Amino acid sequence: MKPASPFLEIGADAGPCVDVTFEGAPLRLTEGANLAAALLAAGVEVFRHTKTTGAPRAAFCMMGACFDCLVEIDGVVRQACMVEASQGLRINRPHEAEAHDDPA
Numbered sequence: 001m002k003p004a005s006p007f008l009e010i011g012a013d014a015g016p017c018v019d020v021t022f023e024g025a026p027l028r029l030t031e032g033a034n035l036a037a038a039l040l041a042a043g044v045e046v047f048r049h050t051k052t053t054g055a056p057r058a059a060f061c062m063m064g065a066c067f068d069c070l071v072e073i074d075g076v077v078r079q080a081c082m083v084e085a086s087q088g089l090r091i092n093r094p095h096e097a098e099a100h101d102d103p104a
């Protein structure tokens with residue numbers, strides 16, 4: 001029987017997987033899973049760094065409110081918790097250059 005929550009479907013027995021990259025590293029994620037949850041489940045702990053201090057951020061609210069899950073997907077900055085994992089996504093941390101130039 002299929003679980004009621006999509007978060008319970010992430011993992012080795014969850015069904016078909018898709019191949020994506022995060023910062024150029026290959027990852028296999030559960031197809032159709034919430035991208036933020038799938039990245040966390042795959043061990044990604046830092047989605048982005050803040051522009052002002054370079055502090056690390058990752059998914060927090062999982063409902064589109066906090067914007068801590070921002071990632072660059074195929075060149076467009078989006079909220080990972082609002083995207084489904086699909087084949088071929090090229091995911092990167094946004095604002096990396098600005099964070100490294102920040103004097104703080």
Ligand code: FES
Nearest residue numbers: 060062064067081
């Ligand atoms: S985790 Fe808060 S907006 Fe995505």
